[in-house]
Amino acid sequence: GAGVSQSPSNKVTEKGKDVELRCDPISGHTALYWYRQSLGQGLEFLIYFQGNSAPDKSGLPSDRFSAERTGGSVSTLTIQRTQQEDSAVYLCASSLERAPGETQYFGPGTRLLVL
Amino acid sequence: AQSVTQPDIHITVSEGASLELRCNYSYGATPYLFWYVQSPGQGLQLLLKYFSGDTLVQGIKGFEAEFKRSQSSFNLRKPSVHWSDAAEYFCAVGANNNDMRFGAGTRLTVKP
Numbered sequence: 001g002a003g004v005s006q007s008p009s010n011k012v013t014e015k016g017k018d019v020e021l022r023c024d025p026i027s028g029h030t031a032l033y034w035y036r037q038s039l040g041q042g043l044e045f046l047i048y049f050q051g052n053s054a055p056d057k058s059g060l061p062s063d064r065f066s067a068e069r070t071g072g073s074v075s076t077l078t079i080q081r082t083q084q085e086d087s088a089v090y091l092c093a094s095s096l097e098r099a100p101g102e103t104q105y106f107g108p109g110t111r112l113l114v115l
Numbered sequence: 116a117q118s119v120t121q122p123d124i125h126i127t128v129s130e131g132a133s134l135e136l137r138c139n140y141s142y143g144a145t146p147y148l149f150w151y152v153q154s155p156g157q158g159l160q161l162l163l164k165y166f167s168g169d170t171l172v173q174g175i176k177g178f179e180a181e182f183k184r185s186q187s188s189f190n191l192r193k194p195s196v197h198w199s200d201a202a203e204y205f206c207a208v209g210a211n212n213n214d215m216r217f218g219a220g221t222r223l224t225v226k227p
Contacts, residue, residue, distance in 0.1 A: 004158065035217075042121075042205065043159075043217040091158060101147035101166050101209050106158035 002026065004107035006092050012113045013082055021077040021110045025094030032075050033104060034067055037089040046090075049075060050098045082114045117142035119208045121218035128196050129226045136191040136221050138180075138206030147209035148189040150180055153220075154202045162204075165189065176200070201225045 005024045013019050025032050034046040045059040049069040060066070064082075069075040079086055089111050093104040118141045128134050140146055147166055151159040163174025170182040180191045189206060206218040 042219040043207075045215070093159075101164065103149075103161055103164065104215070106151075106160070108156065108158045 004092055004094050004105055006090075006107040006110050008110060009108065010111045010113075012115065014115055015084060016081055018078065018080045019082055019112065021079075021090050021092075021112070023075045023077070023092030023094075023107060025073065025075070025092070026105055027073075029094035029096055029105070030072070031095045031098040031102070031104075032069060033093045033095075034075070034077050035091045035093065036061075037091055037109070039088075043091065046077070048098065079112075082112075084114050087112055087114045116214065117146060117208045117210045117216050119206050119216055119218040121204075121206055121221050123221045124219070125222045125224065127224040127226060130198050131195050134191075134193045134196045134200070134223070136204050136206075136223070138189045138191065138218060139187050140189060140206075140208040141187065142208055142210060144210075145184075148180070148182060149207040149209065149215075150174065150178070150189075150191045151205045151207065151217075152176075152202045153205065159205060162191070196223075196225055198225045198227065 007022045030051045032049045035043040047067045048056040064080045067077045089109040091109045093106045095102045095104045120139045122137050149164045150162040153159045162178050163172045165172045165182045172180050178193050203220045203222050205220045209215045
């Protein structure tokens with residue numbers, strides 16, 4: 001079946017502009033995660049959605065970052081007033097549910113470059 | 116909170132040689148442990164995971180990992196590396212509170 005998809009695959013923007021990154025999780029997966037992967041760094045957790053519950057936003061680095069998940073499926077990560085330090089690969093993952101040890105399935109990521 | 120350390124940023128091995136990638140974790144209870152691989156331009160793919168039971172876990176692509184509680188380690192091994200194994204490898208630890216933490220990754224280069 002189809003895996004996690006993300007769009008765009010690459011995004012170049014100017015400092016100060018807003019960007020939207022999209023994630024389509026695997027059908028039927030109730031949990032959805034966003035991570036940021038900076039050069040030479042591991043994965044930094046940003047935000048997590050589980051079904052209709054309030055999202056866990058504890059990893060968002062600033063109030064310029066926000067995310068929503070419509071209809072329990074597609075998610076959009078928005079970065080407002082982008083800064084050069086926002087340049088990174090943004091990865092989305094989904095899992096059947098959020099449970100200890102549940103496997104997360106990752107999309108190919110969106111590579112964001114802020115000039 | 117749990118944490119994971121991958122001491123080696125970059126490892127180079129010759130094709131056909133054996134491989135061991137190190138992973139050390141910190142967590143007060145029995146962790147859930149994962150190894151993921153990320154090929155260039157791709158997302159992360161699960162290689163294997165450990166929950167409980169047999170401490171030697173077999174994964175895809177000929178990889179295995181051994182959970183050693185006494186050493187707080189979950190090292191990834193492969194007896195004979197192929198050129199296609201060149202990638203970034205991430206160890207991750209999950210906790211009972213559903214949090215998952217990833218290591219910084221180890222980049223594997225395979226020499227012909």
